[in-house]
Amino acid sequence: MISDPATARAALADALEIVLPGRVYPQPPTTSRYVTPSIFIEQPELVIEEPAVSAIFPVWIVVDGTVDAQIASLDDLTWNAWLAIAPLADTLRVRPATVTGYRAAVLEASVVVGVAPLCGMAPPQTVTIPASAGRRT
Numbered sequence: 001m002i003s004d005p006a007t008a009r010a011a012l013a014d015a016l017e018i019v020l021p022g023r024v025y026p027q028p029p030t031t032s033r034y035v036t037p038s039i040f041i042e043q044p045e046l047v048i049e050e051p052a053v054s055a056i057f058p059v060w061i062v063v064d065g066t067v068d069a070q071i072a073s074l075d076d077l078t079w080n081a082w083l084a085i086a087p088l089a090d091t092l093r094v095r096p097a098t099v100t101g102y103r104a105a106v107l108e109a110s111v112v113v114g115v116a117p118l119c120g121m122a123p124p125q126t127v128t129i130p131a132s133a134g135r136r137t
Contacts (some may be wrong), residue, residue: 005046009041018084037077044057052090060101061081066074078105
């Protein structure tokens with residue numbers, strides 16, 4: 001069962017690996033240089049839709065090449081990515097995009113990560129900050 005956004009992100013990345021093996025990244029690139037084609041998962045939006053708590057993940061699919069090749073690749077990659085993550089998502093939608101001059105598509109995958117009980121949510125917990133946080137590379 002998916003119980004939090006981190007688990008949902010990992011499940012989405014695992015499901016997408018069949019679509020583009022070795023080029024699926026659970027986080028966005030850390031530099032402005034993109035390996036294309038690639039798929040990466042951005043920071044989610046969290047939404048309470050009574051009684052569910054959902055994380056809406058932007059899943060970016062980025063390609064390069066001639067315009068015809070980009071469009072054909074995006075059609076194929078987007079459809080197969082949709083099929084791969086549909087079992088995990090409550091809702092899916094796709095929108096066109098561009099990133100650093102590359103043509104892209106963004107699948108917005110809404111994944112239920114919890115339930116908002118009538119008596120309120122669980123209290124927050126202290127978060128441990130990774131050693132690499134706060135450093136620019």
